[in-house]
Amino acid sequence: MSTPSTYDIIVIGAGPAGQKAAVQGAKAGKRVALIERERGIGGSCVYRGTIPSKTLRESALQLDRLKRAGEVFQFSLKPDMHIATLLSRLEQVVQAHDSFMSQQLRRNGISLLHGRAHFLNDHTIEMQTVDGAQQQLTAGTIVVGTGSRPRSPQEIPVDHEHILDSDSLLSMMYLPQSLTVIGGGVIGCEYASIFALLGVEVTLIDRAPYPLQFMDRELVDQFVQGLEQCGSHYRGECQITQVRWDQVAHVLTTLHDGTVVKSEKMLVALGRQANIEDLGLEAAGVTVSDKGLIPVNQYCQTNIEHIYAVGDMVSGPALASKAMEQGRRAVRHALNLPVGDAASTIPLGIYTIPEMASIGLDEKSARERYKDPLIGRAKFEEVARAQISGASHGLLKMVADPDGDRLLGVQIVGDSATELVHLGQLALQSSATVESFIDNVFNFPTYAETYRIAALDILGQVAKRRAAKAA
Amino acid sequence: MPSDIQPAASQLEQLEQALVQKIKTGDVELPLLPQAASKVMALASDPNADAAKLSALIHQDQALAAHVLRIANSPAYMPRSPVVSLQHAVAMLGITLLSEIAFTASLKTGAFKVPGYEDDVKQLWRHSLASGAFAKEVARMRRVNVESAYLCGLLHAIGKPVVLRTATTLASQQRIALEKPVLSGWMAGYHTEVGSMIADKWGLPKQVAVAIQYYGDYDHATEFRQECLLTCVANRLASHLLTPDEMPEDTLRDHSVFAELNLYPQDIDTLLLTKDQVLTIVNAMNL
Numbered sequence: 001m002s003t004p005s006t007y008d009i010i011v012i013g014a015g016p017a018g019q020k021a022a023v024q025g026a027k028a029g030k031r032v033a034l035i036e037r038e039r040g041i042g043g044s045c046v047y048r049g050t051i052p053s054k055t056l057r058e059s060a061l062q063l064d065r066l067k068r069a070g071e072v073f074q075f076s077l078k079p080d081m082h083i084a085t086l087l088s089r090l091e092q093v094v095q096a097h098d099s100f101m102s103q104q105l106r107r108n109g110i111s112l113l114h115g116r117a118h119f120l121n122d123h124t125i126e127m128q129t130v131d132g133a134q135q136q137l138t139a140g141t142i143v144v145g146t147g148s149r150p151r152s153p154q155e156i157p158v159d160h161e162h163i164l165d166s167d168s169l170l171s172m173m174y175l176p177q178s179l180t181v182i183g184g185g186v187i188g189c190e191y192a193s194i195f196a197l198l199g200v201e202v203t204l205i206d207r208a209p210y211p212l213q214f215m216d217r218e219l220v221d222q223f224v225q226g227l228e229q230c231g232s233h234y235r236g237e238c239q240i241t242q243v244r245w246d247q248v249a250h251v252l253t254t255l256h257d258g259t260v261v262k263s264e265k266m267l268v269a270l271g272r273q274a275n276i277e278d279l280g281l282e283a284a285g286v287t288v289s290d291k292g293l294i295p296v297n298q299y300c301q302t303n304i305e306h307i308y309a310v311g312d313m314v315s316g317p318a319l320a321s322k323a324m325e326q327g328r329r330a331v332r333h334a335l336n337l338p339v340g341d342a343a344s345t346i347p348l349g350i351y352t353i354p355e356m357a358s359i360g361l362d363e364k365s366a367r368e369r370y371k372d373p374l375i376g377r378a379k380f381e382e383v384a385r386a387q388i389s390g391a392s393h394g395l396l397k398m399v400a401d402p403d404g405d406r407l408l409g410v411q412i413v414g415d416s417a418t419e420l421v422h423l424g425q426l427a428l429q430s431s432a433t434v435e436s437f438i439d440n441v442f443n444f445p446t447y448a449e450t451y452r453i454a455a456l457d458i459l460g461q462v463a464k465r466r467a468a469k470a471a
Numbered sequence: 472m473p474s475d476i477q478p479a480a481s482q483l484e485q486l487e488q489a490l491v492q493k494i495k496t497g498d499v500e501l502p503l504l505p506q507a508a509s510k511v512m513a514l515a516s517d518p519n520a521d522a523a524k525l526s527a528l529i530h531q532d533q534a535l536a537a538h539v540l541r542i543a544n545s546p547a548y549m550p551r552s553p554v555v556s557l558q559h560a561v562a563m564l565g566i567t568l569l570s571e572i573a574f575t576a577s578l579k580t581g582a583f584k585v586p587g588y589e590d591d592v593k594q595l596w597r598h599s600l601a602s603g604a605f606a607k608e609v610a611r612m613r614r615v616n617v618e619s620a621y622l623c624g625l626l627h628a629i630g631k632p633v634v635l636r637t638a639t640t641l642a643s644q645q646r647i648a649l650e651k652p653v654l655s656g657w658m659a660g661y662h663t664e665v666g667s668m669i670a671d672k673w674g675l676p677k678q679v680a681v682a683i684q685y686y687g688d689y690d691h692a693t694e695f696r697q698e699c700l701l702t703c704v705a706n707r708l709a710s711h712l713l714t715p716d717e718m719p720e721d722t723l724r725d726h727s728v729f730a731e732l733n734l735y736p737q738d739i740d741t742l743l744l745t746k747d748q749v750l751t752i753v754n755a756m757n758l
Contacts, residue, residue, distance in 0.1 A: 039733050048614070084677060084695075091694060116735060130729070132736040149614070160610065161617045162558075171616035173555045173676055246523075 004136035007033045009143065009331065010125055012117045012279070015043025016320040017145035017311030019101060021327035025141075026108035028335050033111045033137055035127055041101050041112065043147050046094055048167045050320050053190060055093055056170060057351055059086040060197045068390060083172050086198070113137075118280035122304050141306050141334040144286075144294070145327060146279065148272035148312035155243070156182070156268050162245045163266045166191065175200055176264035180253050182240060184211030186317055186350055188269035193227055193353040202232035203261050205253065209236045212350065214317075216362040219413040222395060223352050235261075274313035299333035300326050308334065322346050347425050349418035354394060357421035360409025360428050366399045373408060374400045374461050376434070376454035380414045383453070384445035391415035394447075398424075398454035400434045404462035407434055416447050423448055434458050482647050489641050490634070490657060494665055497672075499633050526557045530625075531600070537626055537675070555676045556618050585636050591651070594713070595631050597753050601709035602627060602702070604749040608742055609701050609708075613732065623682035623698050624705040626675070630666030630683070631658045663687065689728070700732040704742075712746050713753075 009025040011018045014036035022034040040047060063086075105112050115127040115135070125137045150165035152158045160168040166187050177200065181192045184206030192204040204211065204227065211234060212220050224234050239256035243266065246252055253261040274292050281288060287303045289295050294309035296302055302309050308330035311323035325346060332339050347359040366373035380386035380394030394414015400407055410424030427436070437455035442448045493499060529536050536557060543554040554560045585592055606624025610617040638657055642649045663684050670680035678695040685692035686702035707726060710718035724739055734742075 037733070039731070128735065130733060130735055159617070160614065161607075164616065165614070167614040168616045171619060173616070173619045173622075173678070174553060174559065 004124060004138045005033070007031045007111070007137060007139040009033070009141045009334070010035065010117075010137055010139040011143045011145065011327075012125070013043060013145035013147055013275075013311070014038075014041040014112070015046075015145055015147045015311060015323065017147075017323035017327035018043070018143065019105070019327065020324040021143045021145065021308075021310060021331045022110045023104065023108050024328045024331040025335070026110050028331070028337065030335070031111075032109075033113055033139070034105065035113045035115060035117045035125070035137075037114075037116045037146075039114060039130075040094070040098050041105070042094075042097060046097055048170075049318075051093060051097065052087065052090055052170050053166075053187075053194070054351055055090045056083075056086055057190070057194050057353065059089075060194045061353065064197050065390075083170065083175060086175075087170065116278060118278055119284040119286075120280070122284040122286075122307060141308070141331070142284075143300075143308045143310060143327065143330050143334075144279065144281075144302075144313065145310040145323070146275040146313060148274050148318060150187075150268070151271045151273045152268065153270055156240075156270075157243065157245070158268055159245065162251050162264075163243065163268060165268050169267050172265065177201065178203070178263040178265075180205065180251060180261055180263040180266045181269060182206075182243075182253070182266065183269035183271070184208055184213075184234070184236075185269060185271065186212070187272075188267070189223065189352050190350065191267055191269065192232065193223065193230075196227050196230035196232040197353050199230075200232075201263075202227065202230075203263060204232070204234045205238050205240065205255070205261070206234075206236055207239060210234070211236070212356075215348070215350070215356060215358060216364070216397065216411040218363075218395065218397065219356050219358075219411055222354060222393065222413045223356065226352075226354055226393065272312060272316070272318055276313060299339060300330035301333065306334070317348070319346075319348070321349070345425055345429055347418075347421045349421065351418065354391075354414045355417045356411075356413045357417040358409070358411045359421050359425045360407070361399055362409055362411050363397065363399055366408050370402055370408070372402045374402060374404045374458045376400065376456070376458035376461070378450035378453035378457065380447070380450065383447060383449045385447050385449070386415065388445060389415060394450075396420070396450040396454050398434065398437075398451065398458060400458050404458045404465075405433055405435075407432055410451075412450075414447075420447050420450070423451060482645070483653065486638070486641055486645060486647055486649075487657065489645075490638050490661070493637055493641070494634075494661055494668070497668055499637055499665055499668070526561045529557050532596070537629060537669070540675070553676070556622060558618075585632070585639050588635060588639060588654075591635065591654075592632055595628065595635075597713055598706075598709050599625050599628055600753045601712050601749055602705045604752045605708040605712075605742070605745070606701055606705035608745045608749070609704050609732075609734075612734070612738060612742065613697075613701070615697065615701075619676070619678055619698060620701050620705070622676070622679050623686070623702045624709075626666070626670075626679055627683050627686050627702045627706060628662055628666065629669055630662030630664065633665050633669065634658045634661045689731070697732075700728055703728045704732055704734070708742060708746075708749075712749060 008030035009032045011022045011032065011034045014034050018034060022032045025032040113127060115129040117125045117127045120126050123138050127135045127137060150167055152165060157163060158165050169191065175198055179195050179200050179202050181188045181202060181204045184204060188204060189211050192202045196202045210220050227234060240253060241256055242254040244252050250262045250264065251266040276288060276292060284307060285304050286307055287295060293315060294302055294313050296309050296314050300308045300310050300314065310326040310330050312318045314326065329339050345359065347357060350356040363375050376398040378396045381392040386392045386394060391414065397411045399409040407427055410421060412420050434455045437451045442452055529539055539560060540554060543560045603621045603625035606620040607617040610620035635654060635658055638654060639649065666683040667680065670683050678698045681692055681695040682698045682702040685699045686706060689696060689699035689703055692699045707718065707723050711720065711723040729739060
């Protein structure tokens with residue numbers, strides 16, 4: 001074994017979190033090594049998660065628009081398509097992304113190494129390249145961001161053929177006629193709504209009475225309505241007792257009440273588990289929780305102060321935006337650079353159809369904290385932009401303090417919700433008042449007008465409260 | 472048809488030209504194994520038979536499987552969506568119709584016979600079955616859908632028996648004896664071209680067609696590179712399993728395709744542990 005290569009910072013995992021950590025370190029003038037076990041960079045986000053699913057989602061939306069336009073312009077589409085056709089743009093998207101990210105890493109002088117890494121001790125990493133060669137590296141700071149993979153519960157026989165997880169789902173050859181989705185979390189709901197829009201009969205099953213428990217109920221109700229309008233169903237408060245492939249044509253899902261749900265394929269979306277098994281964390285003395293996650297403080301520091309953990313291996317939800325911010329924060333903290341408090345205002349964006357987004361307090365949390373907050377609502381059907389786009393189902397909720405002065409949060413469901421939420425994010429970060437949304441001029445027609453409508457709704461309620469008090 | 476008399480080089484060249492001409496004009500025919508077809512018929516008349524058994528039986532024969540898929544996708548049956556796997560075919564068409572398709576397929580081409588080359592044909596089937604089974608294992612390891620992988624593995628060398636039969640028929644007509652190395656060279660040289668024609672003619676799924684064409688030349692595949700890499704690995708593993716003298720373990724491992732597919736040495740070890748399982752499948756489907 002040759003002498004270990006020495007770096008200031010070693011980052012393990014080139015997903016969103018690892019990349020941002022590496023770039024932040026290099027920009028601060030440090031010598032950085034970024035180790036990735038896969039050939040491409042970008043992690044699950046690029047190859048199996050965010051980008052593929054959003055590409056399929058975009059195809060589903062475009063097909064839906066064409067179908068609707070077809071009624072007017074009198075043309076028709078092929079009734080069914082291969083998944084590969086729907087993902088035909090994916091390779092271009094991934095290549096463009098890979099090329100951009102590679103350039104960014106090269107530009108910043110980061111050493112990108114292809115191999116599997118594990119700790120020999122708290123400062124030394126051993127890396128095995130794909131051809132079996134070994135190499136040792138040492139660094140003062142080590143950032144672990146090896147991401148996660150779909151969790152496969154023992155009782156469900158995921159075979160990647162009939163019973164799939166979110167990794168293998170998109171390599172299905174054809175659109176099934178029916179799909180059972182187990183798990184009402186982000187991944188389950190996103191795929192359920194995409195396949196439902198593509199004409200697949202989807203049954204979404206979860207233990208909870210409604211999916212996406214952490215989101216505002218009003219938003220979730222609109223999502224479930226959308227699912228049902230496509231001919232699909234949500235089955236809440238269901239325990240699954242057995243899942244099996246009947247060796248012929250169907251996956252049979254037996255529920256606690258004896259009901260059997262039959263479908264051609266199944267997606268198991270019951271959370272993700274961190275990729276930590278091969279890291280040899282014990283050799284570095286890094287603590288792992290019972291849930292297989294790495295406990296960290298607000299700076300993503302593990303119990304070993306110069307080892308940081310970022311992204312999915314720290315906690316859910318598995319959001320690329322959150323992971324990127326954690327990567328940046330970890331390295332800034334390690335280098336004694338100002339960290340900022342951006343982590344408190346990370347928006348939630350869920351790419352269901354319709355999409356959902358949230359920033360700050362929602363109605364439920366605001367009621368718990370402020371007892372009687374004011375909620376302004378703006379339905380998308382009230383703005384011209386939504387009418388023009390043919391996407392009039394949507395809602396923006398603005399949450400304000402009981403005086404209707406301070407903005408506490410924004411929740412949105414509908415077209416462009418994940419973009420629109422950033423206006424609320426900036427307003428929250430700059431402590432903008434509700435009234436400031438009225439004092440601004442918004443382009444016409446835009447979805448942003450809904451902010452003004454919701455603000456007016458709140459101010460109207462303030463006036464009524466004042467009038468009631470005066471009386 | 473071995474012979475002590477070696478054909479002249481010019482005769483071989485002419486024969487090869489004739490073979491190339493047939494390939495260029497598409498004058499090749501998909502063979503079927505009547506034995507498998509008759510098993511299908513026997514199964515169909517068995518009151519205890521079910522769709523799973525039928526699907527498994529058809530899976531044993533790459534030619535029949537592909538033929539069934541082609542017919543299932545033909546205008547005669549007009550499926551709601553393209554039928555791309557036998558499980559799908561069973562689901563879409565049911566046992567009775569699928570049995571009819573298998574029977575029709577067997578009637579259409581009569582018999583797949585290459586007199587004097589039965590062992591070679593059998594070896595080709597075994598190789599295809601092993602490739603299909605290994606392709607599933609590789610796909611599971613890479614966490615991609617195994618359905619597509621199996622079909623790519625099973626059908627990747629579909630052109631070989633066709634080349635073999637066409638070449639030996641031509642040789643018989645011209646009364647030329649062919650040595651196995653010559654035939655092996657022609658099969659290796661022309662099977663992807665023939666396989667592509669078959670894929671096109673049958674309307675096989677695009678990823679299967681691309682894998683047939685580029686599994687040995689994956690750097691030239693402009694799409695479905697993963698399927699090509701996977702098929703290449705499965706093909707090598709199958710060769711190692713069935714003809715270890717020709718593909719010893721060192722030779723097997725010494726190929727950039729494993730690194731291209733991001734398979735580390737330990738991953739190859741894991742795949743090699745499935746050899747017995749794959750061999751069981753291949754033997755169980757002995758035709």
